[in-house]
Amino acid sequence: MRPVPAGAAVATAALLLAACGSAADATGTGGSSPDGGTEAGGQTVRLWLNGEDTPQEMVDYAVAEFEAAHPGVTVEFERQQWTGLVEKLTTSLSSNDSPDVVELGNTQAQAFEAAGALHDLTDKKEELGGDDLLTSLVEAGTYDDRFYGVPYYAGARVVFYRTDHFEEAGLEVPTTLEEFQAAGAALKQANADVPGYSGIFFPGKYWYAALPFVWESGGEIAVQDGDTWDAQLSSPGSVEGLRQVQQIMATASGAPVDGDESQDYLAFCNGEVGMLMGPGWKIGQIVNEDDGCPELEGSIGAFPLPGSEPGTTAPAFLGGSNLAVSAGSEDPELAYELVKVLTSDGYQEQFAELGLLPAKVSLLEGVGGSEAAEAQAAAAANSRFVPSSERWAGVEASTVLPDMLVAIAGGADVEAEAARADEAIEALLNG
């Protein structure tokens, strides 16, 4: 249900680090009015952002910008948790005490757009950036040709690796998917003395990481045919990709077949991992001082997941967030003004420094400075997204994809499992 960087719920530590300068005043609900005296009779705009993906100093910046431009208006800021967000939005957006501006995970947005929970911003699209906005986030924000969800930030997965393990095993950075798989298997063999070592850490439930293999070999999750969805996981291309995943899990991974990726940085820090696939901010989580391993900082490299031909990248799953104005907002025009601040260049550029991608193509050039950031920008340039349906949230909630992968990781027949998943996905997407 959570989008990729959103999956960051666990990665809060990493981002808190980045925000360390002002962490002391990050009290969580910083409803603030800097000049203090303007509250009498003033209007308020309620802003909800999720997790720690947006650090407090960025919120403070946006609040200050907005309140300077709109004297007498106070921004009431509340931080929500990614876990349980859909439930919370379902009840709060339909109540008469709805927040004005909310952040939605890009895989969650369409359900609320279809339900009529969000304010139509179609005529504001050009003003917000138009074609400069990241296409796949615009797709997530569009339902029935109407534009509701404004791209907020994005993230794509890249491969992080132990440079020292590569050196010891005499390996080079792989340039094709085949080399990637071979490098993983070679690492696992070279480190056979480490119990549970993974050349490529690939736990069974990690479906975000399995999608690039499906896409690269020409497969898809589902395609739309008129009004109905046709699930494609059992198509020849998808099956080929899933077989590759199964092989990696069997030959290169030592991760739990039914586990997920949330604790992967701990295994990485224990020296049990050669490569792992993770969003750009994962590096921050790995080297966090609380339960990570800052001492490894110098021996971690990053590259985008390669494609089947040298010099190409495999399509990455693009995660991210959209901002929306609630349909129940008392003053949608004012709420929109706040959205404008949150998507302004000055604000968006700060995301790049955090290892997230700004929501505008023109700002992607500003992403750089680190290997991880550059790898992410390269991966995002060739990125794909889940089927664009308001019922997709149901597919995630029913755990069809992780269940299929857990079975595949356990050695089950790929074609049979894919056919079974297709049936479930079609039932869910077609209602």
Add this chain to the structure above:
Amino acid sequence: MPVSTPVVPGTASPVPGAPPGRRRPARSARSGGPALPYLLLLPATVVLGAMLAWPLVRLVLLSVREFGLAQQFGQPAAFVGLDNYARILDDPQFWAVLGRTVAFCGVTVALTMVLGTLVALLMDALGRGLRLLVGIGLMLAWAMPPVSATIVWQWVFDTRYGLVNYLLTASGAGDFRGHSWLADPVSFVAVAALVVVWMGVPFVAFTLYAGLTQVPREVLEAAQIDGAGPWRRFRSVTVPYLRPLLAILTALSVLWNFRVFTPVYVLQAAGGSARDTNLVGVFAYRISIGENRFDVGAAVAVVMVVLTLALTAVYLRQMARQEDV
């Protein structure tokens, strides 16, 4: 101890004997003003109705309408009759989930009752200090929030760093490094059952221990003099005294374990395959909240309520019958 012998038949008569004496004044009050008792019942009925009946009515109403996210945001909810029920009854997954839940409930209730009774007997037999120690241990297990308890057990059974795998490997029982207890549906459900029983035993043990202190020592002594061994004394003296308690505890455990949610949901997040390990409580949640099919989820919940009532009715009736005897 010649005194103890007549007590045995005597214990049966005072209990049924007492109520008739008390009932008489009640009857005369009724003849005085027939409306008064009902009037006095009214406040409690209103409170119970608002707190219990109304949500249930809402649930039933929801289950016969089309109600998804769009309806939550104001679109009219069409009446669809029993369509939602037809949908779940047609779904083979629902039947699999239901069968799994009934089996899970049966096994965990049996284990909880047996272990709870054994712990209660242990407490009864222990000296003061040790009993206090056992009591504190039970209290701590009972006071632990279900989510925390499940997460601790999940760590114990963790694939990579779990205590169980470590101990099994160290004790030479085989190579359990990297063994996933949650990957196989059967061992997944076994771990979930362990958590549920672990959380359920303290309440049963405390209640039965309180019941045990009420079993007259004279009767047990008399039975012992008559030559009854420990098992015979337990079966023929202790259990009859505890029967109403046992019935209520079993009914309550059935209620709780049938709709168990937290352990299964938390363990599914940690490992295993949700498809093969859903119990009906989690299943209803995934449909309502995850898929936003509040209508179908409500239908599952109604079926759950009916089944729970049916399961517990058996015990409650049995209990009522025993009081008549």
